[in-house]
Amino acid sequence: MKYTRFASLILILLYGCSNGYHKFESQYALPSSVPDYGNLEYWAAHPYKKDPSDSIPRPLRKMYLADSSIDIFFIHPTTYTDNARPFGWNAPIENAALAAKTDYSTILYQASIFNASGRIFAPRYRQANLGAYFPVTAADTVAALQAFEIAYADVKAAFSYYLSHYNNGRPIIIATHSQGTTHGKRLVKEFFDGTALQKKLVAAYLVGIPVEKNWFTQLKACETANETGCILSWRTFKEGYKPDYVLHEKVPAIVTNPLTWSRTDTIAPRKINMGSVVTGFNSLVKKVAEANNAGGVIWTPKPRFFGNIFFTTKNYHIGDYNLYYLSVRENVKERIKAYKNGSPD
Template sequence: MKGILWRCSCILLLAGCSNGYHKYASQYQFSASVNTPDYTDLNFWAAHPYKQDPSDSIPKPLRKNYQPDSSVDVFFIHPTTYTDNQRPFGWNASLSDALLTAKTDYSTILFQASIFNEVGRVFAPRYRQANLSAYFPVSSADTVAALQAFELAYADVKAAFITYLETYNQGRPIIIASHSQGTTHSKRLVKEFFDGKNLQSKLVAAYLVGIPVEPDWFNSIQPCRTPDQTGCLLSWRTYKEGYKPDYVLKENYHAVVTNPLTWSNADTVAERKENKGGIVTGFNSIVKKVAAARTADGVLWTSKPRFFGNIFFTTKNYHVGDFNLYYLSVRENVKQRTEAYKKKGTP
């Protein structure tokens, strides 16, 4: 089960999780006595349009043609960065730890949330995320503690979204985006606030990546079938061609899977030449033709990604690159769906 979240907070395929976040930690000043998030305070947002943060970053090759828009909002829920096996803060992360905050901001916020910064304003809450070990409890007591940890984490995400709606949204269309543990929570959030609700008309699309989305999870929201469909969901989990881990083989359903090169939910194949570029070895370096994409009964397959240094990348589980192997494709598709939503108008 651990394989499902292998290095889930590590976005660089080659570099993996480094200890380089210490150099950023000094910029954060938190009160050690405050751990309950107050989402009217910008300190409790990893990304927010009212402050400069790593989600505003643009890979160097894309800067010349960067044309930002602010008419749509993106609510991004980050994956697990609290991966310490010793669980120094207990089952849920501390919001006052500067090193963990730096790790979050300069991994997932920089390398994933930045995908969405051209189409709209990016909001990403800090939350008391569950420790990575919550996904694979080893005892009944651990199972109870893990469920409680996920409940607390979701309560924070929900509180952040309510604050966002009440204070910042002002009727704008919304994109929901998430990865890994973020998707564990976004599945619930989209179901609670959008699925069959009035707010569904404001949903441009939901990119729920890295965690399986059951085919019957939503009542009204359907998987996206075309590149410009709106109000729908997209999801994929990436593995090496021909590989399915045991936990996938044990699933009694075929999870929703979208091809992030063709943007179809049918059985499709896209060769690596169709991949315009991924961000896999450094934020300012775009690797073209890095990965192919083939849907395969609830998962996404690609042959081994091609980039300098990939000889050291030996895993068959490409969870770390779910977004970044297809960085430019996702970036362009978000823009395509946003433009389609605007042309269609609000239902």
């Protein structure tokens, strides 16, 4: 599958050695195939344990100042990517290899963006296999939909447990990517859109999957860099490229520029991109990518970093956060400050 080959390549570029997580497998002991969110082992990130989301890129450590008054609920993307689906349509939550892969890829490289802004909660869940996005037969379609339902049921159970046992009235940021956004859209609609909890939503970063402009009833897309209680979303591609599935989308998607934080058609040059994490977690590379809101997606010319000669794909999906790592990190702080100050925008 072309998507899987792309994912393997980009993981090497963005996440370092693609199989380096194997050395961490022995640290996992998840006893059951059904998640128990009262057990910290079923959380990939949790403030009551040390985990990769606590990591800080070396150039940012001197300016690190944690804030424990805000909670971030992070829903990770697909890490069960095997074409053969060795475990069926849903990943076994107790599998140590998948747990390690999740923690030392997306939790380290994406969830860590938010660790200066609050407490991070990221549940493990019985994620759908990557192939669920690409069903071939009618039977595959039925199985894929069921796989997503199983995955969402876990995410919903984790969030409900979090609300009951850990939130204690704190403001909340929802942050998601890819399959995480497939579930995050539903979660935000069910728990925040037009409910009493909406007042506790600082912002929802729903990235990598289209979020239709009419998906929510009360919640709106963010218009400025410090607006709160709103939705942010983007998908990143090489300048000039739109895959067929984007061209055939019937409802326009929310598009937020991850450098200017505007929703209008803007071009943000790479010179204002002050930090991407693309070649190793402890290397913060400046001016890697620009951001051009181009009618449904974000475009950038080919990212500039050492090794990009091997970077031939036009789909920058897995880099949606990492190409704009420092920009997102700082924007989260800005929105939290506005929320605490009671600013409507």
